[in-house]
Amino acid sequence: MTRWLEHHLPKAVLAPSFLAVLVFVYGFIGWTAWVSLTRSKLMPRYEIDGFGQFVRLFASPRWDTAFGNLFIFGLLFVVISLVLGLLLAILLDQRIRVEGVIRTIYLYPMALSLIVTGTAWKWVLNPGLGLEAVVRGWGFENFRFDWLVNSDMAIYTVVIAGVWQASGFVMALFLAGLRSVDQEIIRAAEVDGIPTYRIYSAIIIPSMAPIFMSAFIVLTHLAIKSFDLVIALTGGGPGYATDLPATYMYAMAFSRGDIGQAAASAMVMMAVVFAIVVPYLYSELRPRHD
Amino acid sequence: MTFRFALAASTALSVLGSAAAFAGPQAEVLHWWTSGGEAKSVAVLQQEFAENGGTWTDMPVAGGGGDAAMTALRARVLSGNAPTAVQLKGPAIQEWYDEGVLADISGVAKAEGWENLLPASIAGHMKCGDTWCAAPVNVHRVDWIWANASILAQNGIEMPTTWDEFNAAAEKLQAAGIIPLAHGGQAWQDATLFETVVLGIGGPAFFQKALVDLDESALKSDTMVAAFDQMRTLRGYVDANFSGRDWNLATAMVMNGEAAFQVMGDWAKGEFLAAGKVPGQDFLCASTPGEGYLYNVDSFAMFKVAGDDNVAGQDLLAKLIMGKNFQKVFNMNKGSIPARTDVALDAFDSCAQLSAADMAASSASGSLLPSYAHGMALYGPQSGAITDVVTAHFNSEMSSADAVAMLVAAVANSR
Numbered sequence: 267m268t269r270w271l272e273h274h275l276p277k278a279v280l281a282p283s284f285l286a287v288l289v290f291v292y293g294f295i296g297w298t299a300w301v302s303l304t305r306s307k308l309m310p311r312y313e314i315d316g317f318g319q320f321v322r323l324f325a326s327p328r329w330d331t332a333f334g335n336l337f338i339f340g341l342l343f344v345v346i347s348l349v350l351g352l353l354l355a356i357l358l359d360q361r362i363r364v365e366g367v368i369r370t371i372y373l374y375p376m377a378l379s380l381i382v383t384g385t386a387w388k389w390v391l392n393p394g395l396g397l398e399a400v401v402r403g404w405g406f407e408n409f410r411f412d413w414l415v416n417s418d419m420a421i422y423t424v425v426i427a428g429v430w431q432a433s434g435f436v437m438a439l440f441l442a443g444l445r446s447v448d449q450e451i452i453r454a455a456e457v458d459g460i461p462t463y464r465i466y467s468a469i470i471i472p473s474m475a476p477i478f479m480s481a482f483i484v485l486t487h488l489a490i491k492s493f494d495l496v497i498a499l500t501g502g503g504p505g506y507a508t509d510l511p512a513t514y515m516y517a518m519a520f521s522r523g524d525i526g527q528a529a530a531s532a533m534v535m536m537a538v539v540f541a542i543v544v545p546y547l548y549s550e551l552r553p554r555h556d
Numbered sequence: 557m558t559f560r561f562a563l564a565a566s567t568a569l570s571v572l573g574s575a576a577a578f579a580g581p582q583a584e585v586l587h588w589w590t591s592g593g594e595a596k597s598v599a600v601l602q603q604e605f606a607e608n609g610g611t612w613t614d615m616p617v618a619g620g621g622g623d624a625a626m627t628a629l630r631a632r633v634l635s636g637n638a639p640t641a642v643q644l645k646g647p648a649i650q651e652w653y654d655e656g657v658l659a660d661i662s663g664v665a666k667a668e669g670w671e672n673l674l675p676a677s678i679a680g681h682m683k684c685g686d687t688w689c690a691a692p693v694n695v696h697r698v699d700w701i702w703a704n705a706s707i708l709a710q711n712g713i714e715m716p717t718t719w720d721e722f723n724a725a726a727e728k729l730q731a732a733g734i735i736p737l738a739h740g741g742q743a744w745q746d747a748t749l750f751e752t753v754v755l756g757i758g759g760p761a762f763f764q765k766a767l768v769d770l771d772e773s774a775l776k777s778d779t780m781v782a783a784f785d786q787m788r789t790l791r792g793y794v795d796a797n798f799s800g801r802d803w804n805l806a807t808a809m810v811m812n813g814e815a816a817f818q819v820m821g822d823w824a825k826g827e828f829l830a831a832g833k834v835p836g837q838d839f840l841c842a843s844t845p846g847e848g849y850l851y852n853v854d855s856f857a858m859f860k861v862a863g864d865d866n867v868a869g870q871d872l873l874a875k876l877i878m879g880k881n882f883q884k885v886f887n888m889n890k891g892s893i894p895a896r897t898d899v900a901l902d903a904f905d906s907c908a909q910l911s912a913a914d915m916a917a918s919s920a921s922g923s924l925l926p927s928y929a930h931g932m933a934l935y936g937p938q939s940g941a942i943t944d945v946v947t948a949h950f951n952s953e954m955s956s957a958d959a960v961a962m963l964v965a966a967v968a969n970s971r
Contacts, residue, residue: 307937308651309630325969327962328944394797415741415799417951504741504799505951506944520623522936523651 295536302529310525319530329531332509335421336538339510340489342425343432347485348478350429351436356466358437359444369441372434380431384498387427388414417507420500424492424508427499432488436481443477444470479546486542490535511535581610581869585856586632587643588625590618593826597889604876610869615639633657638859640870644690646681646932649857653684659858659867660687664874673878673896675919677926678853689858691877692895694887696852697911698821698927699752699844702807702828705837707734707816715842719756719786722817722845726793729816736793738815740801743947747929747939749790749819750946754783756846760923763848767928770938776964784949784956791950799951810839819844821852821930825907826891841907849918852930853895941970 305315323329354372358365375383390396391414401409413419447470455465493512500508502517509517511531519528583605589598595616605612617625625643632638638657652658665671665688671679674692682690701722703715711732716722726736739745755763758779766774774780795815798806807827809815818824828839835841843849856877858870876882883894888903893912901909918924926932928939945966949959 307935308648309634309655322969325965326941326944327948327966388800392797394795412796415797501742501800503743503947503951505743505746505947505949507948507951517940518937520627522940523626523648524937524940527937 298529298532301525302533304526306526306529308523308525319526320534322527323530323534328506328509329511329514331506332511332514332531333534335508335510336490338421339424339428339492340486342422343428343489344482344485346425346429347432347436348481350433351481352440352471354433354437355440355444358441369438373438374434375431376435378431380492380494381498383427383431384495387423387430388499391423391426414500415504417504420504420508424496424499428489428492428495431495432485436485439477439481440474443474447473483543483546487539490539511538580865581605581608581872582613582863582865583610583640583869583873584613584615585641585643585873586615586617586625586629586639587856588616588618588622589643590616593889593891597886600885600889601873601876601882604879604882605873608872608876610872633859638861640861640866641856641858641873643854644857645853645855646926646930647935648931649681649690649855650684651935652857652859653689657859658684658689659860659870661689661691661858661871661874662687664688664871668875668878670878670896673898675897675915675924677919677924678851678895681853681926681932682855690855691858691874692853692855693877694854694883694890694892695895695911695915696821696823696854696892696930697843697914698748698850698852698930699755699848700820700822700824700907701752701842701844702810702818702820702824703840703842704810704813704816705840707813708840711816713816715840716845719753719845723789725816730793734813735795735809735815736817737790738806738809738818739790739794739798740803740806741794741799741951742802743943744929745803745806745820746947746950747943748821748927750783750787750950751850751927751929752819752844753786753790754780755848755850755925756844757783757786759846760848760918760925763925767942768926768933770934770967772964772967775967776960780960780963781956784959787946787950788956821927822891822907822911825905829891829905835905835907841910843914847918848923848925849914850925850927851915852927852932854892938967938970941966 300312300314301310302319303314303316304311305313305318358369362368391411393399393410393412393415398409398411401411413423451469452465455469460468491512492510493516496502496508496510496513502509502513511534515528515531515535518524518531587598589595598614598616602612602614615628617628619625622643629639629642633652633655644652649658665682670682670688674682678692678695682688682692684690701715707729708714711725711728711734713725713728714721716725729736739749751763751767754767758766758774762774762777762779765771766777766780803820803824804827806815806818807820807824810818811828811831811833822841825835825841828835833839856873858874861867861870878896880896880899883896884899884903887894887908891908893901893904893908893915897912897916901912904912915924928934928942931939933939934942942963945959945963948954948962949956954962
């Protein structure tokens with residue numbers, strides 16, 4: 267009896283969460299895939315109708331904007347956050363005083379909800395209220411910073427707010443990575459008279475590859491499912507210039523009663539996530555030969 | 557705490573109600589009138605319902621301009637447990653009817669003679685096939701233009717009756733350093749402005765063909781190009797900082813003299829009145845340039861319910877919603893006018909009286925039209941597709957010809 271328990275207890279304990287994940291994650295992915303192939307409008311319908319929703323999706327200029335924005339925002343957000351985070355981490359790594367305080371200050375934005383970040387930046391970037399008005403008030407009458415209300419530039423304000431929020435977190439990840447590098451090697455390099463920047467570029471940073479990977483995956487999925495930041499900062503506007511796939515999907519499903527279209531856009535979003543995560547999983551899970 | 561208690565109490569009541577054969581009329585009402593004036597307006601209906609021996613279960617779902625309520629409704633209908641009455645409007649009523657979940661309240665409608673009390677085009681929205689399935693609460697007029705009276709007087713400007721007159725007035729105001737048009741750059745506000753421009757430039761018949769029937773030749777006509785041209789002109793009359801501004805902040809700009817005009821439905825009047833402004837004296841109201849009347853009618857759609865007490869509650873509710881007293885009190889609170897045409901309007905303000913007179917006249921001449929921007933004319937995907945084009949054009953440098961081409965493609969893609 268005890269042996270039987272020993273043998274089966276782990277399975278029994280894992281079964282409920284396994285079942286829940288199976289139904290609520292994979293089950294509903296399957297359901298969404300099914301609905302994306304139907305002509306569902308206000309309510310889901312289940313007669314398969316082919317790939318019409320995907321044809322409609324890619325014929326929609328608004329989806330083009332949203333999908334394009336995903337790449338602009340995703341690329342800039344991930345790259346700038348990584349670079350800025352690494353830079354901050356390296357600067358903090360110089361054994362400076364009050365490191366703890368500074369680290370907390372940089373990490374703090376991550377503790378805020380994206381709604382707060384979005385609202386605060388909305389005020390800061392509002393030309394009649396924030397930065398532009400302040401600088402003009404100082405006497406620089408020709409100062410212009412109206413990205414928030416300029417439909418060509420508005421997506422970059424989302425990048426600014428996103429980077430502000432996430433780079434402190436990336437810094438913390440990298441700082442932990444920097445500290446975990448074997449001090450013996452660094453000291454040996456110092457003894458050999460290798461300049462500091464070479465120590466970083468040739469020894470420390472290459473040895474942090476796994477941390478780059480985790481930071482990259484965390485930032486990428488944040489970028490793809492970004493929703494609240496856009497809603498709070500621009501509301502998708504001006505026009506629909508700052509729409510992202512997630513806000514597009516929300517608008518279709520909940521404001522317009524076009525569930526088939528929303529499901530199709532959700533499937534495309536999932537495909538993008540898979541395109542990034544599957545190679546990562548593959549590289550992580552393959553047997554190592556070392 | 558009190559909400560929990562009310563919920564528990566009402567659940568207990570409804571359990572008791574189903575146990576007894578008939579425990580008086582019951583109604584569960586889903587709505588999103590939760591802000592000050594609106595909540596007060598619904599309370600009037602609740603009170604009347606209770607006075608007639610009914611038990612009202614309130615189900616207010618705030619948020620997202622009704623989006624949250626619609627999500628709740630979907631969940632309730634999917635689980636086979638629809639509320640008695642739901643705040644719904646326009647073609648959405650017919651969409652739910654197509655799902656086969658709406659009730660038939662023709663009995664009440666016939667007994668009360670609704671056919672003769674409502675303008676024909678508004679009555680059309682309340683019918684599903686040959687039967688009545690919804691009761692109208694109010695009529696909001698969308699094509700209003702509001703103005704600051706003293707600014708107009710100082711600059712020697714009359715209320716414009718054509719868009720050309722408006723443009724001339726706007727140039728004059730701009731030269732005097734006043735923002736001509738207060739506007740909030742949100743998609744629905746852009747759409748509101750657009751539909752009044754289409755109505756003014758194309759006339760009622762064109763509006764019907766283009767934005768109600770979605771006739772392709774009308775959508776790509778030169779008249780539509782002219783409408784987009786006027787939108788581009790109007791873009792020059794709003795201030796640089798209009799993106800994302802809420803409509804009531806734009807109204808405040810007119811009120812405190814920063815801007816001269818605003819195009820907005822008559823809910824803007826509530827803002828003026830709440831600030832103690834007097835119509836005709838501090839602010840002026842007129843229909844937007846051109847003929848016609850765009851309406852936005854709030855209504856309650858009746859869902860299929862089981863049990864005599866629920867059916868009795870539904871009938872009582874429908875009767876009370878169309879009752880003279882409720883129509884009067886509710887609309888005085890909300891700034892709209894009664895949907896039924898036989899309510900005395902002596903107690904209403906001059907803008908509401910103008911609205912009612914215009915509604916009667918335009919109903920007779922066939923220019924009483926549903927507002928597309930407020931979901932009265934088209935299904936969600938279609939009106940949304942048009943709004944996307946309108947807002948993309950208004951917020952960029954897109955040419956009118958490109959906008960028209962995009963409009964035709966978007967409408968075709970939304971079917």
